[in-house]
Amino acid sequence: MVIHQIKGEWETRDAKLVPYRDHIQKLIDQFERIDFYHNPREDNQLDDALATLSSMFQIDGNEMSVIRIASKDQPTYCCEIESESDGQPWYHDIMTYLKSKEYSPRATENEKRTL
Incomplete structure (x- = not known):
């Protein structure tokens, strides 16, 4: 839903989402190129985990915390x-x-x- 709203394909009707959409629009202008893709919910586990992690960090100025992801060969x-x-x-x-x-x-x- 959000991807369609950012791309301008759908209208953002929920007043709570408008500030997020506006903020993303400002961020888009800082990139030379940006692509948005929709991941189906069943393929969304890593995205969901990253979103949860990112909400735990506070950004000070231009400094962002690095999130390192490692793949394990066993559970x-x-x-x-x-x-x-x-x-x-x-x-x-x-x-x-x-x-x-x-x-x-x-x-x-x-x-x-x-x-």
Whole structure:
């Protein structure tokens, strides 16, 4: 919707959006060339995350914060989960119980109820 409004294809009727449209129009004049593309909602996850991140930063003058994006070859949770003190991953006791229906010898009663 916003892309169509910026391109002048649609009218901006929502009074809350008019200041944003006007601001974008001023920014457009600062570029030699600018293209706008519509991304369907299902392809919009990265765009949504970037919009959320950008709303968290305050811009001081002409200085902007750099947002670095890195691609991982495995899911993020694999990078964040540390092994237990026995060297096994945190889910080891759960997997053992699911396979053998036996609790870990060191499991407390509370841990057994949780499993």
